[in-house]
Amino acid sequence: MNLDALRREVLEANMELARKGLALYTFGNASGISRKDNLVVIKPSGVAYEDLRAEDLVVTDMQGRVIEGALRPSSDLPTHLVLYRSFPSIGGVVHTHSPFATAWAQAKREIPCFGTTHADYFYGPIPVTELMRPEEIDFEYESQTGHVIVRRFSGLNPERTPACLVASHGPFCWGPSPGEAAHTAVIVEELARIAYLTSTLNPQAAAISPFLLKKHYTRKHGPNAYYGQTREGN
Amino acid sequence: MNLDALRREVLEANMELARKGLALYTFGNASGISRKDNLVVIKPSGVAYEDLRAEDLVVTDMQGRVIEGALRPSSDLPTHLVLYRSFPSIGGVVHTHSPFATAWAQAKREIPCFGTTHADYFYGPIPVTELMRPEEIDFEYESQTGHVIVRRFSGLNPERTPACLVASHGPFCWGPSPGEAAHTAVIVEELARIAYLTSTLNPQAAAISPFLLKKHYTRKHGPNAYYGQTREGN
Amino acid sequence: MNLDALRREVLEANMELARKGLALYTFGNASGISRKDNLVVIKPSGVAYEDLRAEDLVVTDMQGRVIEGALRPSSDLPTHLVLYRSFPSIGGVVHTHSPFATAWAQAKREIPCFGTTHADYFYGPIPVTELMRPEEIDFEYESQTGHVIVRRFSGLNPERTPACLVASHGPFCWGPSPGEAAHTAVIVEELARIAYLTSTLNPQAAAISPFLLKKHYTRKHGPNAYYGQTREGN
Amino acid sequence: MNLDALRREVLEANMELARKGLALYTFGNASGISRKDNLVVIKPSGVAYEDLRAEDLVVTDMQGRVIEGALRPSSDLPTHLVLYRSFPSIGGVVHTHSPFATAWAQAKREIPCFGTTHADYFYGPIPVTELMRPEEIDFEYESQTGHVIVRRFSGLNPERTPACLVASHGPFCWGPSPGEAAHTAVIVEELARIAYLTSTLNPQAAAISPFLLKKHYTRKHGPNAYYGQTREGN
Numbered sequence: 024m025n026l027d028a029l030r031r032e033v034l035e036a037n038m039e040l041a042r043k044g045l046a047l048y049t050f051g052n053a054s055g056i057s058r059k060d061n062l063v064v065i066k067p068s069g070v071a072y073e074d075l076r077a078e079d080l081v082v083t084d085m086q087g088r089v090i091e092g093a094l095r096p097s098s099d100l101p102t103h104l105v106l107y108r109s110f111p112s113i114g115g116v117v118h119t120h121s122p123f124a125t126a127w128a129q130a131k132r133e134i135p136c137f138g139t140t141h142a143d144y145f146y147g148p149i150p151v152t153e154l155m156r157p158e159e160i161d162f163e164y165e166s167q168t169g170h171v172i173v174r175r176f177s178g179l180n181p182e183r184t185p186a187c188l189v190a191s192h193g194p195f196c197w198g199p200s201p202g203e204a205a206h207t208a209v210i211v212e213e214l215a216r217i218a219y220l221t222s223t224l225n226p227q228a229a230a231i232s233p234f235l236l237k238k239h240y241t242r243k244h245g246p247n248a249y250y251g252q253t254r255e256g257n
Numbered sequence: 258m259n260l261d262a263l264r265r266e267v268l269e270a271n272m273e274l275a276r277k278g279l280a281l282y283t284f285g286n287a288s289g290i291s292r293k294d295n296l297v298v299i300k301p302s303g304v305a306y307e308d309l310r311a312e313d314l315v316v317t318d319m320q321g322r323v324i325e326g327a328l329r330p331s332s333d334l335p336t337h338l339v340l341y342r343s344f345p346s347i348g349g350v351v352h353t354h355s356p357f358a359t360a361w362a363q364a365k366r367e368i369p370c371f372g373t374t375h376a377d378y379f380y381g382p383i384p385v386t387e388l389m390r391p392e393e394i395d396f397e398y399e400s401q402t403g404h405v406i407v408r409r410f411s412g413l414n415p416e417r418t419p420a421c422l423v424a425s426h427g428p429f430c431w432g433p434s435p436g437e438a439a440h441t442a443v444i445v446e447e448l449a450r451i452a453y454l455t456s457t458l459n460p461q462a463a464a465i466s467p468f469l470l471k472k473h474y475t476r477k478h479g480p481n482a483y484y485g486q487t488r489e490g491n
Numbered sequence: 492m493n494l495d496a497l498r499r500e501v502l503e504a505n506m507e508l509a510r511k512g513l514a515l516y517t518f519g520n521a522s523g524i525s526r527k528d529n530l531v532v533i534k535p536s537g538v539a540y541e542d543l544r545a546e547d548l549v550v551t552d553m554q555g556r557v558i559e560g561a562l563r564p565s566s567d568l569p570t571h572l573v574l575y576r577s578f579p580s581i582g583g584v585v586h587t588h589s590p591f592a593t594a595w596a597q598a599k600r601e602i603p604c605f606g607t608t609h610a611d612y613f614y615g616p617i618p619v620t621e622l623m624r625p626e627e628i629d630f631e632y633e634s635q636t637g638h639v640i641v642r643r644f645s646g647l648n649p650e651r652t653p654a655c656l657v658a659s660h661g662p663f664c665w666g667p668s669p670g671e672a673a674h675t676a677v678i679v680e681e682l683a684r685i686a687y688l689t690s691t692l693n694p695q696a697a698a699i700s701p702f703l704l705k706k707h708y709t710r711k712h713g714p715n716a717y718y719g720q721t722r723e724g725n
Numbered sequence: 726m727n728l729d730a731l732r733r734e735v736l737e738a739n740m741e742l743a744r745k746g747l748a749l750y751t752f753g754n755a756s757g758i759s760r761k762d763n764l765v766v767i768k769p770s771g772v773a774y775e776d777l778r779a780e781d782l783v784v785t786d787m788q789g790r791v792i793e794g795a796l797r798p799s800s801d802l803p804t805h806l807v808l809y810r811s812f813p814s815i816g817g818v819v820h821t822h823s824p825f826a827t828a829w830a831q832a833k834r835e836i837p838c839f840g841t842t843h844a845d846y847f848y849g850p851i852p853v854t855e856l857m858r859p860e861e862i863d864f865e866y867e868s869q870t871g872h873v874i875v876r877r878f879s880g881l882n883p884e885r886t887p888a889c890l891v892a893s894h895g896p897f898c899w900g901p902s903p904g905e906a907a908h909t910a911v912i913v914e915e916l917a918r919i920a921y922l923t924s925t926l927n928p929q930a931a932a933i934s935p936f937l938l939k940k941h942y943t944r945k946h947g948p949n950a951y952y953g954q955t956r957e958g959n
Contacts, residue, residue: 131930
């Protein structure tokens with residue numbers, strides 16, 4: 024994929040956040056990576072979605088140096104870069120402050136897999152990180168935010184669990200492409216909403232059985248998937 | 258009704274779910290049956306509502322074999338087929354993951370009939386199934402989902418209780434036609450929402466009295482109904 | 492006011508319920524009265540708001556006999572008639588199943604006056620009726636619904652408390668005109684929503700002080716009101 | 726800034742409240758001050774947002790005497806004036822009855838700083854005033870509402886905490902300009918919403934660490950800010 028196509032896809036991913044009501048004012052950001060060129064395209068910092076144009080997007084290298092673009096990149100860029108380096112299979116990252124997902128992050132609770140809606144997208148709960156330590160906050164905070172996610176994913180597969188709640192902060196989501204990362208961010212907010220309703224309706228609500236979890240996840244994902252339409256190469 | 262008219266009605270039922278905000282992305286599906294021809298028209302699997310056209314709908318026989326259409330049918334087709342076979346009076350089935358109804362299903366609680374809004378549509382609570390057993394999940398899962406609903410309806414009249422919550426999953430709704438099944442799905446979400454608010458406001462809230470339940474249900478349904486406008490044959 | 496003007500105002504009151512999201516499908520109804528002619532104009536039963544035209548409205552006398560109109564009046568007409576007879580100063584009645592107000596009615600709790608938003612419109616809580624008795628449900632149910640409201644208003648001033656929750660049912664609202672009754676119905680839903688949030692956030696939340704209640708109510712209502720713009724005859 | 730430009734900015738601030746769904750009917754009001762001329766521009770009392778035009782806005786002096794305009798100013802004008810006199814650095818004031826913020830005010834709870842979304846805008850919790858005393862309610866109530874806010878801000882910096890909840894009432898917000906005050910009002914409602922969800926999900930939820938609070942606040946505000954785009958003079 025050339026850089027212009029990636030720009031368009033990153034713009035579209037950012038606009039999807041705004042269209043689905045996940046992004047108030049300048050909240051949130053989406054990026055994409057060209058693995059071939061080791062370049063990242065990301066939303067500029069503090070720009071409102073309705074004003075965003077493809078030429079406003081910022082292109083940086085893997086050290087975060089601006090290669091193209093007149094604006095500053097999102098201040099969360101270092102978090103995105105850590106995720107791209109640590110999870111080699113991902114092609115897009117999205118961060119939002121969407122209200123229900125942020126509430127779970129603020130409540131410092133992982134989102135349990137309460138039902139099949141969740142199991143269709145995540146092979147288990149959506150995890151929450153530990154709290155960041157003062158020294159992580161003081162030095163290279165945004166990179167450390169990435170590292171606290173990566174540390175939480177020790178033993179977890181980022182393809183089967185394509186999002187993480189950063190405690191006291193909010194969700195970071197990813198996927199094979201910027202568009203799929205944005206799609207996941209929308210799904211995470213919906214799962215967070217339904218789980219909120221479930222948990223306040225029945226504080227003893229239990230997670231889905233492992234059988235049902237596996238059934239729903241694998242009917243949509245992996246070699247035996249039979250949900251959706253067949254695609255070339257899938 | 259010929260098949261083209263049924264296609265249009267099934268398309269319209271699917272679009273009603275999207276219009277009323279019950280269907281995020283590809284969530285949910287609506288179908289209709291031609292009892293004369295023993296043919297079912299259903300949404301294709303994994304297609305977004307905004308892209309859906311009448312020609313994308315899939316026509317199958319009662320064994321789920323595709324008779325017309327280039328796309329795969331919804332993966333929930335076997336559930337619809339079990340409902341059509343078991344409840345001979347119904348003409349449409351709708352499945353959604355609408356958030357409030359799904360929360361009750363995930364909380365594994367039936368929706369109590371807390372008031373007249375509910376009693377206008379359901380002659381009692383909206384039931385919830387038992388959890389599916391591992392062997393039901395492993396073998397012909399989607400058909401078994403239908404069977405767990407049918408088993409729950411032992412002793413219940415599916416015309417007076419036109420929906421069921423599948424535990425850990427979400428609502429399945431039905432009606433004399435696809436349009437009426439979609440209407441019921443919208444109503445179920447609204448009843449689930451009001452019941453959620455009622456139950457969180459007053460955890461001891463009691464169900465409506467049997468007198469008031471009967472009064473409201475029968476003023477809208479059955480031979481002595483006096484709600485709405487008179488229709489031929491009604 | 493002639494009957495055509497009243498028709499237009501009743502249509503507009505009904506449409507306001509739909510515009511503000513208070514009326515799903517055919518839920519709810521608004522009416523107005525010509526005190527000079529002893530005629531009531533009301534929404535027809537079971538007609539969706541998007542299809543409603545001025546000529547569909549039904550004109551009845553004070554006994555509920557249809558004077559003009561090809562459709563059946565709302566089945567709640569007898570409730571409206573009792574309110575018009577018992578509260579001589581009112582000119583419009585609105586009934587809805589709006590979700591937050593209905594939840595308080597189903598929880599069988601009056602809506603406390605928790606703050607100034609409420610006190611701007613109601614001089615105290617929004618009361619809830621007692622449960623209707625089986626014999627009231629069995630015989631002339633809709634008229635009895637009016638009587639249970641009127642009984643609850645013994646000692647209350649319907650001008651200072653322009654709405655009542657019918658237990659297990661929902662809100663009935665009124666005002667000097669159909670438009671003001673619809674305005675009140677929208678306000679009642681908003682007050683019910685804020686009170687719900689207040690009560691779930693702080694189950695011990697106390698009602699506003701009597702001083703603040705009086706201050707806010709009387710700055711908007713009565714001879715010493717100073718909120719809003721001066722109007723002739725006000 | 727001349728008065729015409731201020732009028733346009735105050736109109737725009739009022740319209741932003743309506744656009745973002747914070748203002749039902751005539752609820753709420755926004756004003757701006759010309760420090761050079763000691764004149765305030767404010768919404769007229771009881772006028773709906775959809776009818777509001779620049780020429781309807783009312784210009785008053787610092788004693789609240791109308792200098793320009795045919796309509797009465799908002800009845801909350803004296804509160805605005807007290808805030809302008811007490812907080813010399815502010816240029817705009819906004820008052821709303823937005824539902825989540827009003828619920829915290831009615832629950833008489835400050836909004837804790839549960840996460841970084843909040844810390845991006847407020848350097849600590851959003852405070853709530855004490856209840857007003859009967860004599861404050863009886864005499865110059867609207868000015869006293871300002872004084873109870875100012876008293877609560879003893880020891881607090883109104884630039885770093887640009888809003889206050891008045892107990893039993895609702896939020897008052899401010900900023901360097903009317904537009905920024907309106908922006909803050911929208912943010913306060915979103916923070917109140919996420920904090921509501923957090924608190925109902927986890928009643929023991931704790932505030933953010935002081936390290937993280939300082940980090941997020943100072944990355945957006947003050948001399949070392951690095952969020953957003955550089956602006957002249959910033």
